[in-house]
Amino acid sequence: xxxxxxxxxxxxxxxxxxxxxxxxxxxxxxxxxxxxxxxxxxxxxxxxxxxxxxxxxxxxxxxxxxxxxxxxxxxxxxxxxxxxxxxxxxxxxxxxxxxxxxxxxxxxxxxxxxxxxxxxxxxxxxxxxxxxxxxxxxxxxxxxxxxxxxxxxxxxxxxxxxxxxxxxxxxxxxxxxxxxxxxxxxxxxxxxxxxxxxxxxxxxxxxxxxxxxxxxxxxxxxxxxxxxxxxxxxxxxxxxxxxxxxxxxxxxxxxxxxxxxxxxxxxxxxxxxxxxxxxxxxxxxxxxxxxxxxxxxxxxxxxxxxxxxxxxxxx
Amino acid sequence: xxxxxxxxxxxxxxxxxxxxxxxxxxxxxxxxxxxxxxxxxxxxxxxxxxxxxxxxxxxxxxxxxxxxxxxxxxxxxxxxxxxxxxxxxxxxxxxxxxxxxxxxxxxxxxxxxxxxxxxxxxxxxxxxxxxxxxxxxxxxxxxxxxxxxxxxxxxxxxxxxxxxxxxxxxxxxxxxxxxxxxxxxxxxxxxxxxxxxxxxxxxxxxxxxxxxxxxxxxxxxxxxxxxxxxxxxxxxxxxxxxxxxxxxxxxxxxxxxxxxxxxxxxxxxxxxxxxxxxxxxxxxxxxxxxxxxxxxxxxxxxxxxxxxxxxxxxxxxxxxxxxxx
Amino acid sequence: xxxxxxxxxxxxxxxxxxxxxxxxxxxxxxxxxxxxxxxxxxxxxxxxxxxxxxxxxxxxxxxxxxxxxxxxxxxxxxxxxxxxxxxxxxxxxxxxxxxxxxxxxxxxxxxxxxxxxxxxxxxxxxxxxxxxxxxxxxxxxxxxxxxxxxxxxxxxxxxxxxxxxxxxxxxxxxxxxxxxxxxxxxxxxxxxxxxxxxxxxxxxxxxxxxxxxxxxxxxxxxxxxxxxxxxxxxxxxxxxxxxxxxxxxxxxxxxxxxxxxxxxxxxxxxxxxxxxxxxxxxxxxxxxxxxxxxxxxxxxxx
Numbered sequence: 001x002x003x004x005x006x007x008x009x010x011x012x013x014x015x016x017x018x019x020x021x022x023x024x025x026x027x028x029x030x031x032x033x034x035x036x037x038x039x040x041x042x043x044x045x046x047x048x049x050x051x052x053x054x055x056x057x058x059x060x061x062x063x064x065x066x067x068x069x070x071x072x073x074x075x076x077x078x079x080x081x082x083x084x085x086x087x088x089x090x091x092x093x094x095x096x097x098x099x100x101x102x103x104x105x106x107x108x109x110x111x112x113x114x115x116x117x118x119x120x121x122x123x124x125x126x127x128x129x130x131x132x133x134x135x136x137x138x139x140x141x142x143x144x145x146x147x148x149x150x151x152x153x154x155x156x157x158x159x160x161x162x163x164x165x166x167x168x169x170x171x172x173x174x175x176x177x178x179x180x181x182x183x184x185x186x187x188x189x190x191x192x193x194x195x196x197x198x199x200x201x202x203x204x205x206x207x208x209x210x211x212x213x214x215x216x217x218x219x220x221x222x223x224x225x226x227x228x229x230x231x232x233x234x235x236x237x238x239x240x241x242x243x244x245x246x247x248x249x250x251x252x253x254x255x256x257x258x259x260x261x262x263x264x265x266x267x268x269x270x271x272x273x274x275x276x277x278x279x280x281x282x283x284x285x286x287x288x289x290x291x292x293x294x295x296x297x298x299x300x301x302x303x304x305x306x307x308x309x310x311x312x313x314x315x
Numbered sequence: 316x317x318x319x320x321x322x323x324x325x326x327x328x329x330x331x332x333x334x335x336x337x338x339x340x341x342x343x344x345x346x347x348x349x350x351x352x353x354x355x356x357x358x359x360x361x362x363x364x365x366x367x368x369x370x371x372x373x374x375x376x377x378x379x380x381x382x383x384x385x386x387x388x389x390x391x392x393x394x395x396x397x398x399x400x401x402x403x404x405x406x407x408x409x410x411x412x413x414x415x416x417x418x419x420x421x422x423x424x425x426x427x428x429x430x431x432x433x434x435x436x437x438x439x440x441x442x443x444x445x446x447x448x449x450x451x452x453x454x455x456x457x458x459x460x461x462x463x464x465x466x467x468x469x470x471x472x473x474x475x476x477x478x479x480x481x482x483x484x485x486x487x488x489x490x491x492x493x494x495x496x497x498x499x500x501x502x503x504x505x506x507x508x509x510x511x512x513x514x515x516x517x518x519x520x521x522x523x524x525x526x527x528x529x530x531x532x533x534x535x536x537x538x539x540x541x542x543x544x545x546x547x548x549x550x551x552x553x554x555x556x557x558x559x560x561x562x563x564x565x566x567x568x569x570x571x572x573x574x575x576x577x578x579x580x581x582x583x584x585x586x587x588x589x590x591x592x593x594x595x596x597x598x599x600x601x602x603x604x605x606x607x608x609x610x611x612x613x614x615x616x617x618x619x620x621x622x623x624x625x626x627x628x629x630x631x632x633x634x635x636x637x638x639x640x
Numbered sequence: 641x642x643x644x645x646x647x648x649x650x651x652x653x654x655x656x657x658x659x660x661x662x663x664x665x666x667x668x669x670x671x672x673x674x675x676x677x678x679x680x681x682x683x684x685x686x687x688x689x690x691x692x693x694x695x696x697x698x699x700x701x702x703x704x705x706x707x708x709x710x711x712x713x714x715x716x717x718x719x720x721x722x723x724x725x726x727x728x729x730x731x732x733x734x735x736x737x738x739x740x741x742x743x744x745x746x747x748x749x750x751x752x753x754x755x756x757x758x759x760x761x762x763x764x765x766x767x768x769x770x771x772x773x774x775x776x777x778x779x780x781x782x783x784x785x786x787x788x789x790x791x792x793x794x795x796x797x798x799x800x801x802x803x804x805x806x807x808x809x810x811x812x813x814x815x816x817x818x819x820x821x822x823x824x825x826x827x828x829x830x831x832x833x834x835x836x837x838x839x840x841x842x843x844x845x846x847x848x849x850x851x852x853x854x855x856x857x858x859x860x861x862x863x864x865x866x867x868x869x870x871x872x873x874x875x876x877x878x879x880x881x882x883x884x885x886x887x888x889x890x891x892x893x894x895x896x897x898x899x900x901x902x903x904x905x906x907x908x909x910x911x912x913x914x915x916x917x918x919x920x921x922x923x924x925x926x927x928x929x930x931x932x933x934x935x936x937x938x939x940x941x942x
Binding site (some may be wrong): 042043103150151152180181182183184185186188189192197207209211213214237245248250251252253254255257258265266267270 | 359360473476495503504505506507508509511512530531532533534535536537556557560561566571572573574575576577578579580583584585586587588589592
């Protein structure tokens with residue numbers, strides 16, 4: 001299967017007063033057409049930065065991102081504008097991600113005006129109504145303003161705006177984490193239906209392991225800017241390898257009585273991603289940590305086909 | 316019922332008077348909690364969970380929020396009739412509350428030690444500075460923080476540690492009842508697991524009763540003995556955790572809530588969410604408030620408020636579907 | 641409070657209609673509740689109406705500048721409501737006529753400072769830390785270091801004394817403050833996700849600034865604008881007072897005050913009318929500004 005998008009050693013560092021912040025560090029991933037890659041991790045692990053770097057909302061520090069075989073970091077203005085039509089983003093916060101001074105119709109039409117895909121205003125209006133129908137927004141909201149709508153409907157506007165340019169790839173940055181469970185399910189269903197109809201590829205960023213299992217075919221677990229485990233979804237949940245992945249899975253509360261008796265709760269908290277020490281970044285919290293963990297970079301090991309893990313336990 | 320009821324709320328109504336309309340936030344809520352038990356109060360945004368907690372503490376926003384009817388018995392006293400002075404003694408001392416956002420519940424210009432000591436000083440349990448200081452150190456160690464950190468300021472703590480400090484503050488006076496309003500929503504899963512375990516341990520250790528407000532059914536299953544499901548200001552189903560998670564009869568809303576969460580164990584292609592939205596609390600539907608979204612809606616549901624049907628034991632469902640039985 | 645904020649979604653599920661209370665309507669609703677601000681608005685509208693109709697009912701040649709020495713220093717009476725000045729001109733009529741200059745110049749000054757401030761502020765805010773930002777902000781700092789009136793005096797002396805020059809001078813002297821206000825709103829807005837969303841469809845910087853960011857920054861700008869109309873009227877008055885603003889015999893409130901100062905001890909009523917007119921205008925605008933600040937802040941809703 002052809003990969004729509006893949007990266008090679010992608011890095012994004014930020015200069016801060018206290019040192020270099022390693023937000024994304026040496027990430028290699030691939031997303032085939034029409035498939036979903038879930039990116040999981042706790043706050044501050046760099047997953048949102050990764051999502052923004054991969055569609056060049058922010059420029060990478062190092063490494064390459066190939067979209068349909070071309071490195072997007074070498075694109076000039078014109079190529080970039082073309083790439084923008086193919087790669088879109090859905091944001092986390094349904095409140096700050098849409099302009100409060102624009103009406104629903106204006107918000108959805110904006111990308112078409114900017115990219116000049118629908119120059120005729122009648123055709124644009126038609127397209128906006130069609131998109132509203134696709135994402136399940138009633139026509140009566142055509143002229144409504146965002147503050148009149150609830151979070152779920154606002155998120156639908158965000159989805160419609162992302163679809164306006166007929167993209168092939170959408171980065172979904174925690175699109176449901178600000179929503180209530182029943183609304184969350186509605187949006188997840190919508191995203192999955194759209195993927196089937198339009199053969200969309202998603203990069204689904206979330207901290208919620210139940211949601212990511214539901215929607216993705218492949219999952220990447222991130223910790224402090226690094227990818228520590230990558231695998232097909234079912235394999236990852238049945239056979240997690242990295243101690244951090246295990247701890248994450250153990251920590252999810254399961255809505256069943258006595259679903260698990262006494263889980264292993266990892267101690268401590270996420271360390272700072274500023275100038276990290278060499279070696280495994282999870283080592284300070286890891287129950288299996290050995291002195292070797294802190295000596296040099298941890299190599300990625302392909303334990304079974306398509307299941308990669310970065311941990312010395314599997315050398 | 317042999318064990319004593321610590322908290323007994325009967326027919327509580329709370330409303331907010333805003334500029335344009337009256338928001339009916341809590342409607343005819345009846346709820347009780349025995350000593351040493353944990354009740355999970357489950358519901359979505361706007362269901363009135365937080366308002367219920369604020370009503371118990373009588374901390375509703377001035378002039379806007381008010382309790383219009385009902386009784387709240389705590390330890391035999393009706394809190395609604397208590398003068399403000401006595402209420403102030405109960406807050407913090409007998410009933411403590413933990414808020415969702417640890418960031419905004421700590422004052423950035425005081426050390427955490429001073430903030431934990433504040434409540435102790437106010438309620439006059441410990442007389443001299445030395446005793447208070449000792450108690451503060453004790454509390455910090457209890458929540459798993461080194462006692463030397465009492466001289467640190469909130470910004471020097473991470474989110475999970477701040478929530479620990481907040482818990483230490485709440486528990487410093489050994490309250491009989493702890494109201495925890497989404498205490499872990501702002502935290503990461505691994506930290507959430509740590510905090511939940513801590514709260515569970517402390518509750519057993521101190522024999523505190525707790526109302527845990529949450530939208531996460533997983534957390535409820537792990538920590539609560541009793542569960543109450545809230546919708547549009549009233550309890551639509553309550554019972555033991557066993558009844559709610561393993562029982563076979565449920566309110567249609569509870570069914571919908573369970574179907575909305577992706578299950579880690581069962582592979583489903585599509586989730587089955589509840590159609591529609593929460594009703595506007597300023598404009599609640601007549602009869603059953605869930606009727607416009609209910610797949611089993613009958614004619615009677617649109618006109619009459621359903622009665623509370625007891626399903627055996629403590630299990631109660633407020634739905635017309637079960638009245639014929 | 642979640643319960644209260646829900647109230648904002650005025651969607652009536654049963655009829656399926658969005659109860660329309662657009663942004664402007666809800667701002668007006670909140671503004672109307674502030675009785676003082678409403679009073680300010682009514683006074684201000686009345687002043688505007690006066691400014692517009694005074695040329696229709698009065699003649700500049702006959703009523704405003706014709707001197708009638710025999711009639712000088714008449715105290716207030718039914719014939720001359722506010723009395724007459726040292727040249728026997730009716731003060732009431734001159735006040736009415738003078739409202740045109742004061743209002744026109746006051747609003748003009750603010751238009752210049754708002755326009756310039758919006759452009760400077762959004763450029764330096766959007767390109768925070770760039771050379772353009774640094775140059776613009778240091779220039780603003782330089783201008784801010786000189787007292788506004790002094791700067792205006794210098795500019796008017798350099799470019800010549802005329803109404804457009806006066807407006808420009810006062811506009812430039814208030815521009816740095818406006819730029820700073822716009823810049824700080826732009827700084828907080830440009831990190832919002834809707835700006836990122838605009839970038840992700842390849843929107844040009846200019847369009848992001850003027851279509852997405854600036855409309856969200858109008859709140860503070862409008863408030864600062866109304867307040868600075870009041871300040872510019874005072875500035876014009878003080879410029880006229882020292883002889884740099886509007887030249888006699890053209891009536892202008894500040895100039896009238898200036899002329900009256902020599903006779904103040906013998907004929908105190910001369911200063912009452914122009915002084916009162918200035919105070920009334922400034923007060924009405926200050927009240928409107930205060931009311932708008934509250935009305936534009938959605939958090940003030942409850």
